[in-house]
């Protein structure tokens with residue numbers, strides 16, 4: 534986030550804290566329970582958001598050097614990303630053109646080629662088929678027609694977007710709809726990858742996003758974990774097309790106020806939360822001098838909080854949705870981010886268009 538914008542946001546937060554209020558929506562929003570239970574809607578979401586995309590799959594620092602690769606299966610489409618020797622990322626369907634085996638698993642570094650484990654067809658990092666054992670048995674099928682199926686990939690602001698469907702374009706700036714100014718200011722391309730953790734929960738994907746979209750619950754559900762660190766029920770809210778940003782104040786934010794405005798750097802005193810539509814929750818937090826210890830503690834706190842406080846509760850919510858207790862749940866005026874996220878999902882489904890606009 535640019536310095537001037539940080540000062541503006543800080544002033545907003547101070548005003549909210551002084552008056553014990555928060556960014557508010559015009560009305561309470563009733564969100565139908567079928568949003569989380571309807572199989573037909575889920576099939577549409579899967580098709581539109583996860584099988585067509587584009588999707589944000591991670592930061593550029595996941596694949597810093599030529600020959601670095603990763604597989605990505607969370608969208609339900611097997612994808613393979615690799616940094617080619619020309620420095621550009623390439624993305625493919627992770628499917629061998631012989632009989633369809635996965636040509637790579639997990640992630641790794643310094644590969645020159647992918648060797649299919651089944652019959653050893655080998656592919657260059659630009660997807661070209663290099664060799665196939667017993668070539669003469671396949672000679673009538675031109676090798677040039679046996680390249681890995683390429684997927685659109687875009688890298689900008691240190692972020693990687695992939696489209697799981699071939700022949701679709703990716704316009705990162707259109708996806709971010711204004712949030713790119715914040716992303717550019719973070720210089721994410723200078724970051725290092727520290728750790729990846731995978732959690733699996735029995736909840737609709739939107740409940741995972743919902744978990745992060747209000748601070749109303751901190752003082753209750755997270756009384757001992759997060760509430761001592763962040764102010765409850767006070768955030769900013771700004772929409773960027775279908776994306777959103779909310780800023781939660783750390784309890785230390787008073788120290789910032791004591792400094793001259795020209796020196797205000799909001800990041801150490803807040804948690805800045807973005808939804809990068811449709812499914813990415815991106816949280817910006819400050820680095821400190823003792824970076825590694827800090828990140829270990831941060832990661833441990835985040836996981837302990839979501840694993841033992843948020844997600845067990847969320848699974849209860851998901852089961853409760855099937856009970857027929859009510860047709861709709863409520864997002865209060867103090868929960869504008871939740872309202873915006875769900876309105877955006879609905880708008881995208883209605884338009885049949887997964888990209889932000």
Ligand code: FES
Pocket residue numbers: 629630631632633634649650651652653654
């Ligand atoms: S399936 Fe890959 S070489 Fe046969």
Ligand SMILES: [Fe+2]
Pocket residue numbers: 744750754755843
């Ligand atoms: Fe929470």
